[in-house]
Amino acid sequence: MSLKQTIKTIAKNAKEAARGLRKVDRAKKDAALRLMSRKLLEEQGSIKQENMKDVEQARKTGLSSAMIDRLTLDEKTIKAMADSLNEVADLPDPVGEVTGMWKRPNGLLVGRVRIPLGVIGFIYESRPNVTVDAGSLCLKSGNAVILKGGSEAIHSNLILEKLMREALREVGLPGKAIQLVPTTSRDAVGILLGLKEYVDLIIPRGGEGLIRYVVSHSSIPVLKHYKGVCHVYVDEFADIEVASEICFNAKVQRPGVCNAMETLLVHERIAERFLPAMAERLRDAGVEIRGCPRTLGLVSWAKPAVHSDWPAEFLDLVLAVKIVSDMEEALDHIEKYGSNHTEAIVTNDYNRAQRFLAEVDSSVVLVNASTRFNDGNQLGLGAEIGISTSKLHAFGPMGLEELTTRKFIVYGHGQVRL
Amino acid sequence: MSLKQTIKTIAKNAKEAARGLRKVDRAKKDAALRLMSRKLLEEQGSIKQENMKDVEQARKTGLSSAMIDRLTLDEKTIKAMADSLNEVADLPDPVGEVTGMWKRPNGLLVGRVRIPLGVIGFIYESRPNVTVDAGSLCLKSGNAVILKGGSEAIHSNLILEKLMREALREVGLPGKAIQLVPTTSRDAVGILLGLKEYVDLIIPRGGEGLIRYVVSHSSIPVLKHYKGVCHVYVDEFADIEVASEICFNAKVQRPGVCNAMETLLVHERIAERFLPAMAERLRDAGVEIRGCPRTLGLVSWAKPAVHSDWPAEFLDLVLAVKIVSDMEEALDHIEKYGSNHTEAIVTNDYNRAQRFLAEVDSSVVLVNASTRFNDGNQLGLGAEIGISTSKLHAFGPMGLEELTTRKFIVYGHGQVRL
Numbered sequence A, B: 001m002s003l004k005q006t007i008k009t010i011a012k013n014a015k016e017a018a019r020g021l022r023k024v025d026r027a028k029k030d031a032a033l034r035l036m037s038r039k040l041l042e043e044q045g046s047i048k049q050e051n052m053k054d055v056e057q058a059r060k061t062g063l064s065s066a067m068i069d070r071l072t073l074d075e076k077t078i079k080a081m082a083d084s085l086n087e088v089a090d091l092p093d094p095v096g097e098v099t100g101m102w103k104r105p106n107g108l109l110v111g112r113v114r115i116p117l118g119v120i121g122f123i124y125e126s127r128p129n130v131t132v133d134a135g136s137l138c139l140k141s142g143n144a145v146i147l148k149g150g151s152e153a154i155h156s157n158l159i160l161e162k163l164m165r166e167a168l169r170e171v172g173l174p175g176k177a178i179q180l181v182p183t184t185s186r187d188a189v190g191i192l193l194g195l196k197e198y199v200d201l202i203i204p205r206g207g208e209g210l211i212r213y214v215v216s217h218s219s220i221p222v223l224k225h226y227k228g229v230c231h232v233y234v235d236e237f238a239d240i241e242v243a244s245e246i247c248f249n250a251k252v253q254r255p256g257v258c259n260a261m262e263t264l265l266v267h268e269r270i271a272e273r274f275l276p277a278m279a280e281r282l283r284d285a286g287v288e289i290r291g292c293p294r295t296l297g298l299v300s301w302a303k304p305a306v307h308s309d310w311p312a313e314f315l316d317l318v319l320a321v322k323i324v325s326d327m328e329e330a331l332d333h334i335e336k337y338g339s340n341h342t343e344a345i346v347t348n349d350y351n352r353a354q355r356f357l358a359e360v361d362s363s364v365v366l367v368n369a370s371t372r373f374n375d376g377n378q379l380g381l382g383a384e385i386g387i388s389t390s391k392l393h394a395f396g397p398m399g400l401e402e403l404t405t406r407k408f409i410v411y412g413h414g415q416v417r418l
Helices: A003-021 A026-042 A044-060 A065-071 A075-090 A129-140 A151-170 A187-193 A208-217 A240-252 A268-284 A293-298 A327-337 A350-359 B003-021 B026-042 B044-060 B065-071 B075-090 B129-140 B151-170 B187-193 B208-217 B240-252 B268-284 B293-298 B327-337 B350-359
Strands: A098-103 A109-116 A119-124 A144-148 A178-180 A201-205 A230-234 A261-267 A288-291 A318-324 A342-346 A364-369 A386-388 A396-398 A404-415 B098-103 B109-116 B119-124 B144-148 B178-180 B201-205 B230-234 B261-267 B288-291 B318-324 B342-346 B364-369 B386-388 B396-398 B404-415
Touching: A003 A119, A003 A144, A003 A178, A003 A187, A026 A044, A026 A075, A026 A129, A026 A151, A044 A065, A044 A075, A044 A151, A065 A151, A075 A129, A119 A129, A119 A187, A129 A144, A129 A151, A129 A178, A144 A187, A151 A178, A187 A208, A201 A208, A230 A240, A230 A327, A240 A261, A240 A268, A240 A342, A240 A364, A240 B404, A261 A268, A261 A327, A268 A288, A268 A293, A268 A318, A288 A293, A293 A318, A318 A327, A327 A350, A342 A350, A350 A364, A396 B404, A404 B240, A404 B396, B003 B119, B003 B144, B003 B178, B003 B187, B026 B044, B026 B075, B026 B129, B026 B151, B044 B065, B044 B075, B044 B151, B065 B151, B075 B129, B119 B129, B119 B187, B129 B144, B129 B151, B129 B178, B144 B187, B151 B178, B187 B208, B201 B208, B230 B240, B230 B327, B240 B261, B240 B268, B240 B342, B240 B364, B261 B268, B261 B327, B268 B288, B268 B293, B268 B318, B288 B293, B293 B318, B318 B327, B327 B350, B342 B350, B350 B364
Parallel strands: A119 A144, A119 A201, A144 A178, A230 A261, A230 A342, A261 A318, A288 A318, A342 A364, A364 B404, A404 B364, B119 B144, B119 B201, B144 B178, B230 B261, B230 B342, B261 B318, B288 B318, B342 B364
Antiparallel strands: A098 A109, A109 A404, A386 A396, B098 B109, B109 B404, B386 B396
16 A cells, blocks of 8 residues: 555544544543553553664664653653553543524524544654653544654653553544554655545644644644744833843743743843843853844843844844833744743733733733643643644644534424525 | 835834733723724724725725725625624733642742744735734734735725724824734745744734745744634434534525534434435425435436545535444544544434534534534634644634733742752
8 A cells, every 4th residue: 555545545434433532422532541551551661662763773773862851762751651541531521512502582502512623634743751641642632643753752642552452442432543654754744734635633743844744744734833932021110130040941941842931021120220130140041142233232242143033033042132121022032933822921010911911913822831831731721732823723732622613503493494 | 124024023013012912911902992983983984985995996896896895884784894803802911810829839929921923924815804803813812913914905904003003002002012914925924934033923814825835834833723624423323313404504695704514424323314304405405416426316307426526625615425334433534634623423322422623623523513613703702713623822713812922920939940
């Protein structure tokens, strides 16, 4: 069978499985998730064995030790995957929720009920635990999923898929509800993106290059973010200690992720008191500062920022810093260079806080808190399959609810339209 | 200025206007809508004069009298437009609604608040009143809109746009919030569909050809339905009189619209009692029946259905009829040939009603009511800008809420991520 035929068959089977999933009650889905969890622990030996093949291959091809670290499955990471399956089982089932019901003047009872989207295509280049995350969230929300993981994790992904599918079949659910594309070929992605007859949504997760490729080649709707150019604006009425803690956390705690701060905007009236000490604290943590001319006046050792620094997602211990004359200038800067991802203000002024929340056009806007909270789990959605910075369907972290849609149901007793 | 430059300028201005609209309160938007309503009545003479140019042109080019009828604006249709503007003003403002707010264990207060999508591109070939409908719904939901109407209505659309923009400016809102592409060139559509930097959503309304063109050429997300192949399933436990009223209404009341019935499915155990009389009643109303072989056994004068009749949207007094052996066969038929638009069951059996509602994968699913109720106004959304049969973002009639998205707002007091 050609690759195209293989993937088409997978997609057809996914659509068939999705039809079956529509009518499945929560108890059965949760039973499958808990059984998957047990299987992961029981089959730990085989998982490590398969994972070792990937790790050896990665060593041969000279992947960085950080990459190999991310790839490696040990007792701790397997336990974490098993735990997360149980956590997803514990989350409420979004499917079947009636989000409203009302009576029309003619007696029709109209309601909106949550239903699965259908078939999700999930394209990722992350560590193998994402295979389990995506599989579990899609199952819980009643969707069939087609997983296309990175070639470097193919053996790990294959055994994780196998165990998940065994669990599905053992509780009487369609085994084709979770399918991995069993190839390391890059062509598989392009083929999958053309199957709009079978696939309802594509979610890519990985570097900006992968995501741009997916968006420009997909005939299927895509939920994604390209990058997170997140700003913290320290207002003139900020508490300096609070500002320092938030900026330090937002930049340093995990610089390589999309919700880390990339640009710091400082009101000119607080800059002298705040910026030199803040810059020093960041420098001590290894952060390189790229400042606007006024910043350089206060932080002589900083590098001058060039134009390309303002829209940059450094994903590293690098920070662009700009002193602004007023809040309006901060808002304009965010409007111009931001990525609609995550923005925070630090202020004790009530009106500025409210104005920032109202006017900043980002998926998560915070007052006096770190940008690092843009995360489904941290915000209370229970789990997330990704973050969307386009506004259609989902804006911000995507949890179980974002993997569903709502249809209208109507109870009548013979009504016709006049 | 080239056409491309003109449209790009319109789109840039729309994006600028959308930023301004984000912070506008309801009172101002409603004031603009009510002023538009008054202007339409006051400027009735000029509207009719401009409309007459379109009508004369349409006569010259030999448009059908039905088309000319749809195009013509008289006292009654202008009054209806003016009334609908006031009705939109009366609807609640979706923007700013906090759909939920909760406290996290670390004290963060997290909420989701409704915000406008941004810039809507609305491409349509309908009668001129749609210009006013789209303008008013987009304004009320805080969006800027770019209108690209049909060439046959260009003079009418231009004066309606002019009056709406005057009203915007007079109440102090950005006049560029509602802009019509001032050309009859078809190329304008293609240019607009490429401006993803400025436009957040495209909604096409018109024939299947227009919609397929838009979907295949757009770099911007599109909300649409291609067609409505709507089914009524008359179950063995249907009340025959109720079934007859519903089928008659669904087929005959307005056959040219997307929520009219196109295929009737009849359970074999009720077919003999129900179908011959139903078919006669429909024939008396001018309906042509295209039946499956078993239908032909009961309705000898019916035409035999060919395969292409089952997925067909006739938009006319034509009905495909199939007798099914059981409900399963009806569900399978809908799954295979339906368009996820609108499906109804007629039954007095509780379990079959609930099963149909649960399993049919359509945007509106009804029990004992006509398919003609798939309409934003009829279902209680107040108004609609279109109907979506794809599941992302909106499924079913799209009202004001569907022209918005939700962002997360977070109130903290210095929280950082651990």
